[in-house]
Each structure stands twice: as C-alpha cells, then as structure tokens.
Amino acid sequence: MPPDPIAQFHLGNSAFDQSVHGNAITARSVGTMVNYLYELTRVAQYHEQFANTHEMIASFEINFLAASTSLSILQER
Structure with a gap:
C-alpha cells in the first residue's frame, strides 16, 4: 500500500x-508529481485488483523507472 494518502x-x-514528472514546481514546493489516469472500461478490474492485492497498475514509463531504481511495482498496463 502506498504511504501517500493521495496515491x-x-x-x-x-x-x-x-x-x-520529476522536479515539478508548484506554488508551494518543488518535488515529484504523478499523473493518474482512470480508464472507464477497466475501473472495476483495477479497483478489485488493488483492493485484493494492493498491487498497482502502472504505465511502461513508471515500470521502467521502478526497474532502473530497483523498486518493485506490479503489473504493466
């Protein structure tokens, strides 16, 4: 389960x-920003998977970043 409440x-x-997006600049800070996408045709599938296994679905880009930093993420979309 991700520690961030927004995630x-x-x-x-x-x-x-x-x-x-690394080095994202907002009005209050500089940090990392994540874009989340909702695919309406897969809402139920993704919800059930996360609820049952806490496994996240991520794009190729995020899985590539995770692999290159030895983080383990889930399943590629």
Whole structure:
C-alpha cells in the first residue's frame, strides 16, 4: 500500500499511474508529481485488483523507472 494518502485515494478508486514528472514546481514546493489516469472500461478490474492485492497498475514509463531504481511495482498496463 502506498504511504501517500493521495496515491491511496486514486489507486483505491481504480486509477493507474500514468506518468511521473520529476522536479515539478508548484506554488508551494518543488518535488515529484504523478499523473493518474482512470480508464472507464477497466475501473472495476483495477479497483478489485488493488483492493485484493494492493498491487498497482502502472504505465511502461513508471515500470521502467521502478526497474532502473530497483523498486518493485506490479503489473504493466
């Protein structure tokens, strides 16, 4: 389960990690921003998978980044 409450919300509601933007600048800070995508045709599937296994669905880009930093992520979309 991701420690970030925003990630928990989106992933628990069937979104998947689409992209990561390093050095994202907001009004208050500089950090990393993640884009979540909801595919309406797969909402139920992604929700059930995350609810049952806590396994996230992520894009190729995110899986590539995770592999190159030795993080383990889930299943590729």
